[in-house]
Amino acid sequence: MFSDFADKNSDKGESILDKIEKDALMGELTDIDNKLSVLQGKLTNNDMKQYELITGVVDYQKNHIDNSLFTLDKVLQLTKSADDDVYTLLAYLFKGLGYLSQNHIDRAQYYFQMISDALKESTDIQNANELEVLFVCKTLANSYNSMKLYKKAYQFSRCGLNYAQEKHISYFLDELNYGAALAVKGKDDKSEEYEDYLNLAYYLAKANHNEELLTVINH
Known part of the structure; x- marks a missing residue:
C-alpha cells in the first residue's frame, strides 16, 4: 500500500x-x-x-x-x-x-x-530533511554546552552552521551562533570570535522574534 x-x-x-x-x-x-x-x-x-x-x-x-x-x-x-x-x-x-x-x-x-x-x-x-539535521546539531551543541563539554559544543555548532550555509537554509541559525558563542566564551584567544557569534545570535534572534533566546542573551 x-x-x-x-x-x-x-x-x-x-x-x-x-x-x-x-x-x-x-x-x-x-x-x-x-x-x-x-x-x-x-x-x-x-x-x-x-x-x-x-x-x-x-x-x-x-x-x-x-x-x-x-x-x-x-x-x-x-x-x-x-x-x-x-x-x-x-x-x-x-x-x-x-x-x-x-x-x-x-x-x-x-x-x-x-x-x-x-x-x-x-x-x-x-x-x-534539513530541519532534522540542523535540529540535531543545535540540540547537541546546547546539550554539550550545558555539560560544559565546550569543544564538542563548538564542533556541533560549527557543523550546523556549515551545513546551513552549504544548503542555503536558515533554521536555528540564531541558536547555532549562540551555541558557538557559549562554547568559546572566556577563552582569551577567542574573544573576538565570541563577540561575533554573540552579536550574530542576537540579531538573528531579533529577526526571528525568538524571545526565549533574546531573554537568555540579555540576561
Whole structure:
C-alpha cells in the first residue's frame, strides 16, 4: 500500500507526518495528540518509526520521560538502530535528552556520542530533511554546552552552521551562533570570535522574534 503520510518525495512536498514531526521538534504541541490519533490505523510499517518517534518526542516535551524512553526504544527496534536512518539518530538524541533531564550524564553522553560517531563521516543522512539535521546539531551543541563539554559544543555548532550555509537554509541559525558563542566564551584567544557569534545570535534572534533566546542573551 502506498502511503503519502511519510513520503518525503511525494509531489505534495512535506508529508502530513513531516509537518507533525516539525511541530513536535519545535515544541508546538497544540492539538498534536489529535493530529496523531487521526493517523492511527492508516500508517504503513515504514511510517511507524516516524510516528513512534513523534510520540516519544511529544512525551519528552511534556516531561513524561519514562514513557518517552520506552517509545524511543520502539523506534530503535523499527530502525534496527541503523545509524544511517535519521529516526535512529533522533531517537538517540531524545533518549540522551531524557537521561540528561534525569541527571544521568553518562547515559546521555553515551547516546550523544552514538550520534557524533554516525555524523563523523557525513551529515548527509539519506532520509533526513534539513530541519532534522540542523535540529540535531543545535540540540547537541546546547546539550554539550550545558555539560560544559565546550569543544564538542563548538564542533556541533560549527557543523550546523556549515551545513546551513552549504544548503542555503536558515533554521536555528540564531541558536547555532549562540551555541558557538557559549562554547568559546572566556577563552582569551577567542574573544573576538565570541563577540561575533554573540552579536550574530542576537540579531538573528531579533529577526526571528525568538524571545526565549533574546531573554537568555540579555540576561
